[in-house]
Amino acid sequence: MFNEFLFELLGTFVLVAIDGSIAANLLWKGSANEGKGSLPLGAVGAFLAVTLGVTLAALVTGGHINPMFTVGMLLNGNITLTSALLYISGQLVGGFLGALVVAFYYRQNRLATSPELQVAPLAGVPEAPRYLHDFITSAVASTFFAGFILLVVSFNLGSLTPTFVGVGVATSILAFSGTSGAALNPARDLGPRLVAKLLGAKNVALVYGLVISAGSLLGGIVGVSLVQLLINLI
């Protein structure tokens, strides 16, 4: 049981440490690649981070590293309540710790950045939050992503499963990132946002983070349920 907690923590830790470090490399002041960010690079970074994180977690658990997928699986009876709680707490702690690695590895670059712009590599902040709109887009994007993960998991792709989950997240980013919101993983958002707050960043938008995370959870439930229906059809 402790291992379930530990490996979901480790997988999410790797996901956030890698994805956040790539973003910091592209965003924080004075880093070697400041200002070189782009849509494909963001998608590739998320692909690598998710693939590695899932690979690590899946040694012991189902390799969720994402509360919206875990909640979807729980409500469809695919995982016990005890496991779900262990998974989710591991994910939230792992996200928090991964963000600490980003914040301290790029410490000099973070401190050289104005407090208003320190949040970005850790969690998304909209120029003007549209709560309802972004709740919906996060739900739609997460519906697609959660359904995709469940399909992949159902295929028994063996050692290629994490790679396909990574492809799913990269695809979701390419397709759904154009309008703000489109959150895909509450553990990638909440812990890192808290780290930004604790380290003195401004405009952390905690309420906004909770709203799009809630949208994401809704999407997880819808996506898993829809694909479960499809699988039963076959």
Next chain:
Amino acid sequence: MFNEFLFELLGTFVLVAIDGSIAANLLWKGSANEGKGSLPLGAVGAFLAVTLGVTLAALVTGGHINPMFTVGMLLNGNITLTSALLYISGQLVGGFLGALVVAFYYRQNRLATSPELQVAPLAGVPEAPRYLHDFITSAVASTFFAGFILLVVSFNLGSLTPTFVGVGVATSILAFSGTSGAALNPARDLGPRLVAKLLGAKNVALVYGLVISAGSLLGGIVGVSLVQLLINLI
């Protein structure tokens, strides 16, 4: 039988929803990546969209999600008339529904775009249509792509089959997109073009869409026939 219809519909739905959303992210006004489109990004987007769509459809059907390939297979006796009709109607409906997702997910960005430029993420519009030229280029490009798909399907690559079909579409785009036309999939064109029309876009070029779709169908017949000949040689 209903499942054949449903899964070709679902696969084509995913193909158009993803490929169209990526294009909308790059083209419609005010999206986060407006104006950042490029040849490689278009090829990668199509690769991901086709790979995911084929993966989904292939759970139940042959994973065509493309009327030109289905018609080619029908005329070469590789699929029954009933199945072909179920496949094609599923594909056309799926393309229509996928385009609706794009249109509503990026609704605010679409409405901010001038009506003349709203068609682009949904279906290609030439500056000055060259009907015969583009009928021929669509036929040539589809010949290559259809022949490629049949080769891939003949290899029994298992869970890698959809990935290779995706590689084929990306390659076709890189090689054949330089001169206007080069349509590869009537279901990616017709339903989405109709959606654009219904939602008030200007310059929808429905006739042009029918011409290049006809070219694509011809290419599907030629490509499948040629590769069938080759396979019989071996």
Next chain:
Amino acid sequence: MFNEFLFELLGTFVLVAIDGSIAANLLWKGSANEGKGSLPLGAVGAFLAVTLGVTLAALVTGGHINPMFTVGMLLNGNITLTSALLYISGQLVGGFLGALVVAFYYRQNRLATSPELQVAPLAGVPEAPRYLHDFITSAVASTFFAGFILLVVSFNLGSLTPTFVGVGVATSILAFSGTSGAALNPARDLGPRLVAKLLGAKNVALVYGLVISAGSLLGGIVGVSLVQLLINLI
């Protein structure tokens, strides 16, 4: 025997038709992506073209689609003289026919380009030829590539073999293309150069093409021999 000739022809045909079309899309006047060429795009194009060509040829032959590799295999006793001659003649004819597809698919764009610049998508032309220098660089680059192919073939990677050969060509391009020359495949060079000449291009540099092709053949012999030595060591 006819099939050996035919499938080496078909594989090389696909290689040149795809790789050349991608280059034409990026270089010839008025194509949708004119002037957007880049080192990574060239490497990716060659990767796709070689992977598809090898996949097709390997249905029947060893999937060489490259005279420098065939000559290296012949001199190391890995293929009979009869097969080698069938392979090489198929490769040269296939390269010629593939270049015709490029020239006619992008006919309007080719004719809009000045005759001095029409050669580029079909075969490389240096600003100021350095015959000895480029003979040597072509030999070094081909040594690496030929040795790499033989290693890959020896691994029995099954359906992934063509993909790895494609990775080898992409890597060679990234590493060795910086100084002019570095020809990797005489069939990719000679037939297409002849097509350019026949269709009225200027500055076709036929002698230069023969010099770097000779360098490439030398590299094929060296590379295959060195790796054969290594394989015998293990």
Next chain:
Amino acid sequence: MFNEFLFELLGTFVLVAIDGSIAANLLWKGSANEGKGSLPLGAVGAFLAVTLGVTLAALVTGGHINPMFTVGMLLNGNITLTSALLYISGQLVGGFLGALVVAFYYRQNRLATSPELQVAPLAGVPEAPRYLHDFITSAVASTFFAGFILLVVSFNLGSLTPTFVGVGVATSILAFSGTSGAALNPARDLGPRLVAKLLGAKNVALVYGLVISAGSLLGGIVGVSLVQLLINLI
């Protein structure tokens, strides 16, 4: 025993010859792609170079081609002292020889570059060395990379193992290269730096190379130990 030395040498030779040539293509004066370097291209180049090098070495050895991983494995009792010494001496010699290929393949471009800028494709030189900071960042980056390699090796991924190690190095570069330092492989650094010195480059920063290599070795020990702990947990 000689084969262990030889194949670690050959693998590291390929790694440095390819990775260094790609960098020279992008950095040295007058090469076809001078000034076109970018973060993704550097990551892809390292991915290809490491994947090919590991593939070659792994025919005979464990495919380390990296002293920091070998030292980590030695201190955790996963390899004998004799093998470790053979591996490491092969790696150092291979790195030296690989850098010679780069220096002579791009000889004209190197000589056209000012002596202060000749080091860059061979080994990293900081604008203003921060010895302690870069010792630490190299240790952190190498901890991640070494742990990742050990996980991958433990999975028995067969012919895909080298590809995954290549993914690990690309990910490490994307995530950790933003702040100077972040050395991942002493054999990629020390021999090439010595070659630069011997061929007359200025600002070779030998002491800096030793400091970040020591950081990397420390990271190798920590990373292998941590993952060994995890593996014992499962």
